[in-house]
Amino acid sequence: MRVAVLGFGTVGVGVYEMLQQAQELEAGPVLVRPGKADAPFKVTDLEQILADPRVDAVAEVMGGVEPAYQYASAALRAGKHFVTSNKALVAARGIELNALARENGAAFLFSAACGGGVPFLHNLSLARESDEILSLGGILNGTTNYMLDAMQRLSLDYGEALQDAQRLGYAEADPSADVSGMDALRKIMLACAVAYDKLPSDGLLNEGIESITAADVAHFRSKGYTCRLLARGGRAGESVSAWVEPVLLRDGAPECAVLENYNMASYEGKCSGPIVLMGQGAGRYPTASAVLRDLSCILHGKLYMFQVDCRRVAADNNCKEQIYYVRLPAALAGDLPVESAELDGDTVRVVTRPISVSQMHVTAQRLRAAGASLFFAAIGG
Numbered sequence: 001m002r003v004a005v006l007g008f009g010t011v012g013v014g015v016y017e018m019l020q021q022a023q024e025l026e027a028g029p030v031l032v033r034p035g036k037a038d039a040p041f042k043v044t045d046l047e048q049i050l051a052d053p054r055v056d057a058v059a060e061v062m063g064g065v066e067p068a069y070q071y072a073s074a075a076l077r078a079g080k081h082f083v084t085s086n087k088a089l090v091a092a093r094g095i096e097l098n099a100l101a102r103e104n105g106a107a108f109l110f111s112a113a114c115g116g117g118v119p120f121l122h123n124l125s126l127a128r129e130s131d132e133i134l135s136l137g138g139i140l141n142g143t144t145n146y147m148l149d150a151m152q153r154l155s156l157d158y159g160e161a162l163q164d165a166q167r168l169g170y171a172e173a174d175p176s177a178d179v180s181g182m183d184a185l186r187k188i189m190l191a192c193a194v195a196y197d198k199l200p201s202d203g204l205l206n207e208g209i210e211s212i213t214a215a216d217v218a219h220f221r222s223k224g225y226t227c228r229l230l231a232r233g234g235r236a237g238e239s240v241s242a243w244v245e246p247v248l249l250r251d252g253a254p255e256c257a258v259l260e261n262y263n264m265a266s267y268e269g270k271c272s273g274p275i276v277l278m279g280q281g282a283g284r285y286p287t288a289s290a291v292l293r294d295l296s297c298i299l300h301g302k303l304y305m306f307q308v309d310c311r312r313v314a315a316d317n318n319c320k321e322q323i324y325y326v327r328l329p330a331a332l333a334g335d336l337p338v339e340s341a342e343l344d345g346d347t348v349r350v351v352t353r354p355i356s357v358s359q360m361h362v363t364a365q366r367l368r369a370a371g372a373s374l375f376f377a378a379i380g381g
């Protein structure tokens with residue numbers, strides 16, 4: 001199967017190199033921007049790829065929703081299989097691309113978009129056929145895991161941990177999608193769609209790690225907790241729950257063993273029990289390996305990860321109740337259902353009674369809108 005590649009950046013170079021060595025796969029032309037075609041295999045016009053009958057599949061590794069969506073649609077209409085590592089594209093337009101792929105008898109696969117090299121979506125897609133997926137989630141963002149781990153083990157403050165992550169190439173110059181939790185949220189959207197046929201597109205909640213301080217981390221350590229940014233999802237009546245937030249885990253929990261920029265994706269099947277997959281969630285070759293795995297799936301007849309009736313829903317995060325740690329100005333503690341509180345000057349560290357995920361996130365948004373500085377994390381698994 002001959003594969004054209006759209007984009008020749010971090011992942012694109014890896015995909016092209018791996019295609020050159022793969023069995024039953026062949027590297028086709030690579031689309032680059034005008035003025036950048038400095039080798040014969042590089043082209044600047046998508047039409048050259050779409051009109052080429054020797055190209056069977058297109059691997060999109062450019063990023064962004066547009067023009068990736070236009071290019072994906074055109075490739076599928078031309079009957080080419082379509083594989084992508086682009087979570088923003090699949091979260092925004094996955095439903096439309098799935099329908100278009102099926103209309104044209106072409107594949108639409110995107111396992112690199114959730115978990116990088118970790119084969120999370122393929123496992124979920126297979127497991128859901130014979131088992132009920134009770135819940136899913138995990139550490140799906142390597143950048144924030146690196147930062148939280150460095151804050152704990154190297155005693156760095158937030159700014160130092162971010163600088164370190166940028167120096168090592170784990171964080172981009174603009175790290176906002178990672179540190180805000182948005183990157184992990186897009187991934188849990190895709191996982192919910194694969195497991196439950198429901199792509200949560202509204203009502204999602206994400207709390208990132210921008211507000212965590214070295215003092216918070218020292219406080220957690222004194223109590224035997226490790227902080228990780230977790231994405232979570234599950235069935236919620238006719239809808240699904242889907243949210244991202246920092247979580248405090250007791251030492252010994254599996255997530256505490258996930259160090260540096262590693263990912264840990266997990267799901268619980270009614271029959272299988274908990275399944276945990278760990279590995280590199282990003283990087284040139286881990287991500288390229290997931291793109292190649294999708295291409296091999298096509299050769300074996302697996303063409304889709306979304307079912308025909310996969311549809312958008314509003315997420316429902318009201319059902320799940322948790323206990324939260326909240327650090328906030330002491331004067332505002334009355335806005336929370338307080339179980340216990342430790343006063344530290346003008347600041348208070350509250351442990352709440354059980355409250356719903358949405359109540360916690362909405363309360364935090366309201367307090368921040370009124371100018372309060374706070375950090376919160378769910379306690380426990």
Ligand SMILES: NC(=O)c1ccc[n+]([C@@H]2O[C@H](COP(=O)([O-])OP(=O)(O)OC[C@H]3O[C@@H](n4cnc5c(N)ncnc54)[C@H](OP(=O)(O)O)[C@@H]3O)[C@@H](O)[C@H]2O)c1
Nearest residue numbers: 007008009010011012032033061062063085086282283287
């Ligand atoms: N990097 C990772 O570890 C990783 C992991 C999982 C998923 N992903 C996803 O994989 C995708 C690519 O990531 P990346 O890290 O490889 O990004 P990157 O290094 O920025 O590479 C993207 C490449 O695509 C090119 N490009 C963008 N728009 C184009 C267009 N309209 N026509 C032709 N070329 C175009 C860019 O060219 P210019 O440089 O000229 O703009 C660049 O060479 C993203 O969706 C990302 O979320 C990445």
